Amino acid sequence: MNLAVAALKGCVHCYRYTLRGVIGANCRFYPSCSDYALEALSVHGAVRGTLMSAGRILRCNPWNPGGYDAVPGPQAPKG
């Protein structure tokens, strides 16, 4: 785990212990967006992990059915 990943994960953890308490958990997915972000950062590194997490947050809106949506593995077929 490199420094950037650790820092980003730190941000996610910070969010979970502070802001989430104020605004409440509202995720439509399992695992939740913050769990997803932690997993994506571990598996795919800082850049790809961040992009994937951003995409997940964009998907997490009332017009998406939500549900089960796990982080694809590192060997996931591309395209």
Next chain:
Amino acid sequence: MDQKRLFAAIALSIGILLIFDTWNRANQPPPDPPAAAAQRPDAPAPAVAAAPGASPMQAEAQATALRRPAPRARFETPLMAGSINLRGARIDDLVLTTYRETLAPDSPSVRIFSPRDGQNPYFAQWGWTSADGRTLVPDGDTEWTAVTVGRLVPERPMTLRWDNGQGQIFEIIFSVDSQYMVTAEQRVRNGGGEAISVLPWVRIRREYTPPTAGFFILHEGFTGVLSGRLQEVTFSDARSEGARRAGTALEQETMGGWAGITDKYWLAAVMPVAPDQTLRTAYRHVNEGGGTAGDRWQVDMAAPEPLLVAPGATGTLGTRMFAGAKEVNLLNDYMARYGIAGFDKAIDFGWFYFLVKPFFLVLHWLAGLTGNFGVAILLLTVAIKAAFFPLANKAYQSMAKMKILAPKMQEIKERYKDDPQKAQQEMMALYRSEKVNPASGCLPILIQIPVFFALYKTLFVTIEMRHQPFFGWIQDLSAPDPTNLFNLFGLLPFDPMELSPFLHMPAWALIMGVTMWVQMRLNPTPPDPIQAKVFAWMPVIFTFMLASFPAGLIIYWAWNNTLSVAQQYYIMRHERAAAKAAKAPGNPK
């Protein structure tokens, strides 16, 4: 798991730091003096040598104190009053006549500028530096002659004149508008036989460090829009940067724009008259004599190159000096009238300028409409909540359908009793196949954060909240709520704050805490036990953290929480009614 604990500890310590910062603001220790008192080098640009001039100025200040009082010329506009010190051509006496220091009816007007021999020296000054080394230029001791008789008032400019006895005549023509703007035209008429080279400049100098709110969402210190970019430097950054770079915290040539020193509500700034005029602008700090008492803060603007004035010719520089209250409409007006680029950014709108500024305008409009700024806050919050209501409601529309799924959900819960993760996973799969979902999603929440932060920021920085009453015991929305739980709201005849600034728990903070607690009860409990514990304490932490905040902000928080609760309650009742209707026998639905 260990890592989780570590992060929890980090998050908690950040929270504690925030609280500490809030409590600490009341009794901050004086900052350390810079390691070595920086002396101004005499060398490079003429502007540097003359404008800030540390040691000669110091000597001069001491000399001034011993001599007879300086002659003065008075000025007055509908919004400010003061006098020009004819010794040194500086405005070092300026009060804002429509603003008072405190709520007391006999309170003195807010003072921006004060002379050097008094407390809190702060002034604007106009001058020249001799670039050819032989032209005699006016200095801080020069006694100017007011050519114009009477007072400087709008539509009646005033000319100061000084003859250097070597053929050059220096003039400063001051004029004021009906608000906070002083315009100065500096002229030097060369009656000598040879061309001269002089560098005109204007500066704002503050020879004390004001107590700052010291809060990260509010900028106090140097500010300006230079070459189209907002350049904010806090007092402490300027101190360290100045120590490193021989007293100059920032220096650049800039076309148009403005630069000054700002407090939460007040600003003193200088700018060229012509929006396309290029001037060399600098933020400076030096320390004279050590400690905070030796702090010298300065913003100066000078011609980028010395003026070469041929015999018989006149060299001029036109600048403006603003000293007044940062009212958004006033700054907007100046920005348009004089073409001052980005002058509205004197108000610390922050990153969310595009949101904060409209909020400002709507809030002021509502305040004018209702006659009470507190009511305007409540109304604007309702409006913003209403705008987001469809988002929240959309999520709950599927709630009725959820009830029908209840047996299936129960079944999943039974089946995976020992594996709650698996149960949740199955539940989510069910939501998906049935196209229902009880949560509104993370995106709508994330979008709302900047909006509510912008509203919060608006309330934090707006001057219109100053000295404005609300209902009951709140006489000033911009000051902390004066009531205190620790003397039973005034029943006990003592002030706990005198014992310790910690002992302040106003009524509105308690109301805020209760509303927050209720609101958090409506949120689902987080699965993680550490998180659950942190959240349970959050209303308490916030109550203490916000206790010393401006009352208007606490009222906003309490109101926002109340609206959230009401919204959730409404949606839940609605959904329950719908579910009942669906269940009722004989109903075709």
